[in-house]
Amino acid sequence: MTRDRAESAANERVLDMLRGAGLKPTRQRLALGALLFGGEHRHVSCESLFDEARAAGADLSLATVYNTLHQFREAGLVREVHLDAQRRWFDTNVGEHHHFYVEESGALVDIPADSIEIKALPSPPRGFAVEGVDVVVRVRAKPARK
Amino acid sequence: MTRDRAESAANERVLDMLRGAGLKPTRQRLALGALLFGGEHRHVSCESLFDEARAAGADLSLATVYNTLHQFREAGLVREVHLDAQRRWFDTNVGEHHHFYVEESGALVDIPADSIEIKALPSPPRGFAVEGVDVVVRVRAKPARK
DNA sequence: TAATAATTTAGAACTATTCTAATCCGGTTG
DNA sequence: CAACCGGATTAGAATAGTTCTAAATTATTA
Numbered sequence: 310m311t312r313d314r315a316e317s318a319a320n321e322r323v324l325d326m327l328r329g330a331g332l333k334p335t336r337q338r339l340a341l342g343a344l345l346f347g348g349e350h351r352h353v354s355c356e357s358l359f360d361e362a363r364a365a366g367a368d369l370s371l372a373t374v375y376n377t378l379h380q381f382r383e384a385g386l387v388r389e390v391h392l393d394a395q396r397r398w399f400d401t402n403v404g405e406h407h408h409f410y411v412e413e414s415g416a417l418v419d420i421p422a423d424s425i426e427i428k429a430l431p432s433p434p435r436g437f438a439v440e441g442v443d444v445v446v447r448v449r450a451k452p453a454r455k
Numbered sequence: 456m457t458r459d460r461a462e463s464a465a466n467e468r469v470l471d472m473l474r475g476a477g478l479k480p481t482r483q484r485l486a487l488g489a490l491l492f493g494g495e496h497r498h499v500s501c502e503s504l505f506d507e508a509r510a511a512g513a514d515l516s517l518a519t520v521y522n523t524l525h526q527f528r529e530a531g532l533v534r535e536v537h538l539d540a541q542r543r544w545f546d547t548n549v550g551e552h553h554h555f556y557v558e559e560s561g562a563l564v565d566i567p568a569d570s571i572e573i574k575a576l577p578s579p580p581r582g583f584a585v586e587g588v589d590v591v592v593r594v595r596a597k598p599a600r601k
Numbered sequence: 602t603a604a605t606a607a608t609t610t611a612g613a614a615c616t617a618t619t620c621t622a623a624t625c626c627g628g629t630t631g
Numbered sequence: 632c633a634a635c636c637g638g639a640t641t642a643g644a645a646t647a648g649t650t651c652t653a654a655a656t657t658a659t660t661a
Contacts, residue, residue, distance in 0.1 A: 333627075333638070335626085335627085335638095335639065336626095338639090354617095355618080356616095369641090370640065370641050371641095372618095372640075373639080373641075375619075376639080376640080391539065391591070393537060394542060395540070395616080395617070395648095395649085396616095396617070397618085409580060412586075418580055421577075426572070426573065427573065428574070431566055431570045434564055436597055437555075437597060438596075438597045439592055440558075440593040440595050441593050443590070443591045444590050445537070445588075445591075446576065447585070447586040447587045447588075448580065450583055450584075451582055451583060451584045479607070479657090479658065481607095481608065482657090483608085516609070517610095517611095518609075518610060518612095518649095518650085519609055521648095521649070541618085542647090542648070543649085
C-alpha cells in the first residue's frame, strides 16, 4: 500500500536522524520523531506534543518528552522559538526563517527567510558572535469592520 | 543642589506619567517609577526590579511589582520583551528598536530601529493586523582565540 | 471626618519545567 | 542463553516564576 510505503519511508528517515545524532532509536524517540518529522514542519510545545503522542497511542511520560525535545534541540533536529514567557516552543524547521505569531490563539505561521531583508545589522558587542536572528511579527485579529 | 533638582524633576515626570495613565500615585508606584524612569532606559524582570527596590529601601511586596509592571505595560509606559521561556522582561524604551541578547548572561543591548531594515514584510494572515515586529539577535561570547 | 473605591499585601495556588533516584530496556559478552 | 552494563525512561517530588485570593490599608471624595 502507498500509505504503508510512505510511513515506512518516514520511519527510515527518523531512524537516520537519530543515528546521525547518536541517539538510540528507542520506542519513545521513534514515536515522537514520527510525529515531528513524519510530514510538514511543525510547531509544538512539550505539553502539546505529549498530548498528541498519548492521543496517538504512544505510552510515554511527560519527562521523556522534555528530555527528547531537549536532545533533539542539542542535536539540531529542532530549534526553540521564544514567543511567550510561559511556554517553550519548538519548531521542526531548523532552516533560516521567521514567524507571525497570533498572541490570542498562540498560532504560529512561518515567514520565509528571504521575505524579510535585514540590512546592515550593527556589529555585536565586542567579543561576541552572532548566533542567530529571530524575527517575530506579532499580529492580532482585526476588529470587525462597521 | 543640582542633585535634588534633577531628582525632583524626575519625580515630577513620574507623577505626570502616572496621571496620564490614570494610575493613582501611590508610594509604591512612585518608587518603582523613579527606578524605571529616573535615568537611562532600563531592562528589568519582576524579580530584578523587586530586589532593586528593596535594596533602595522601598517597602513593597513582590505582588505589587508584578501588578505595577503589568499596569505600566497596559498603559504603554513599558513594553514586554520575549527572550526567554522562563522570565518576563520589561523595557522602559517603548519606541521602535531591537535587541542583542546574550543568552549566557541574560544581558540585553539595544539596537536602534533604523539599523535594521526590514524590507517587504509579507502581508499577515487574512484578517490580522500587525501589532509589532520584534527582532532579537542572539549572541554568544566568542571562544578565546589561540 | 466618614464613606468609597482603589491599592497593597501575605500567603496560597498554579503552571511549566527540572531533578532525583529507582527501574527498565537493548545490546554486548561470557 | 544468562549475566551484565550503561543509557533511557519513569513517577513523583522539587523548584521557579507567576497569578490569585481575600483581608487590610490607603488615597480621594463627599
